[in-house]
Amino acid sequence: MAVRLLQSTLAELPEQVARPTYDRAKLTTGIVHFGVGGFHRAHEAMYLDRLMNDGEAFDSAITGVGVLPHDKRIVDTLNAQDGLYTLVLKHPDGTREPRVIGSIQKMLFAPDDPDAVIDLMASPEVKIVSLTITEGGYLVNQVTGEFEASNPGIQHDLADGASPQTAFGLIVEAIRRRRDAGLTPFTVMSCDNLPGNGEIARRMMTAYAELKDPSVAQYMRDHVVFPNSMVDRITPVTAPEDIAELADTFGVEDGWPVVCEPFAQWVLQDEFTNGRPPFEDAGVQIVDDVEPYELMKLRLLNCGHQTLCYVGYLAGYRYAHEVCSDPLFVDFLLGYMEKEGSATLPEVPGVDLDAYRHELIARFANPEVRDTLARLCMESSDRIPKWLVPVVKHNLAHGGEIDRSALVIASWARYAEGADEQGDPIDVNDRAKEAVMAAAAAQQDDKLAFLRNPDFFGDLVDDERFTTAYVAALDSLHEVGARATLEARAAQDARPAREPAR
16 A cells, blocks of 8 residues: 655655655755746756755755646645655666655745745745746747736736736845845746746846836846756656556655656856855756857757657657657757757867767657657747747858758647647647647648747748748648658758769
8 A cells, every 4th residue: 555655654665765864854945946847846856855865955945836826736735745755767678766855845825825935035044046937937028038028917016016926026026125134135046948047037037127126126137146057857747657656666655746767967057146055966067157058958959859749749659759769750850950950059068969969869769758749849839939940040140951940840830730640639738829820720821821920930931041941841741741751851861962063
């Protein structure tokens, strides 16, 4: 019979389940984290638990904060388990490695008591406020790069006397209170998949503060730091089967465990105003400049996911490992990585890019992770503009190859039509779903309709070289399907290059 996961039942867990070796009663909150999803629990919280097991960072426990309505479930689940959850590594050979993580002390649901969240962040013990609020959570206008102040939640928070309901409103108010109390400001640490994530967090939060209280905005510019980071660990959505397997195989009753691959990487800029845990002792790479690492990850791993997910889904696959067991799709993915993604990268210190690319393929092919293509296809309107469009623009500007990237964008446009090649419906999961699907539907009469949204693509629709490649890819996807399109691409790649005219 499975043991319900609680602080009081840790000693009852089976021996093969690792658990905190430290006294959790000695922990104090030093980090407040917004967005406690699977990735945060497989990454930052895991690194801190690692430090605590080594007798360090007891003053850096996490209090998680939920802001959105759907966050209520994770708040309630973790609080009912004393902040504990099980992290299960899924190794490619089928073995499982479960560990109970104890670094989250408690959870708060901001809509229930925003002042409790602000008061905690304003307390002297809190040194860091960290974020995994998704790429779209930073409210960056894709065309102008400016802050989207028209967001309804932001408009609410900007009203005089409003009780904050957004992460921006809550954090900026806590900064104001710390300033007024003469306390050193906390560091704001973004852990989202954005190039220059710390810089984006700084610009957007300062822009909000400028509208709310210009004096706080100036204080933030002068005193608050936002380190950049690169984060990496494939963490699929927890499935009901994962919960059942944990109970049946390991005897742990956990309402919301996390499953992930064995690989983990965190590259973090060493810029903190008020101290930090010794992250390097847990394997974090502390560097002066994160940009080369983050560009490598975004343009190879993240764009790699986009390269395989739409064509794979259209062709009938449903998991990343299925696509990466098909040599045709792997060759296309490697072709993008080698010829288009890598061509945009600066030198990455200490990294062999060829080895990194092939390691990515091996990670994607892990059959035990069972990362769904549906997850990788989610929120494409946030991901493609930030991840792949910069690759296209760089290669257009430098005379590089763009045909594979054009095919990826065309495959998104085809996917957004809402049915795969077998005629089965596709659930397009995107915050801009209506606009995306409307543009995809308009392709019947206007082949460039999908590209005409400047919020997603800027002025790419005006670039003849790109649109020629895009339309050819879209036509092929409609006429012969994803597999035949990739076969034609492979045949083209196999042809010897023409000799230059003499």
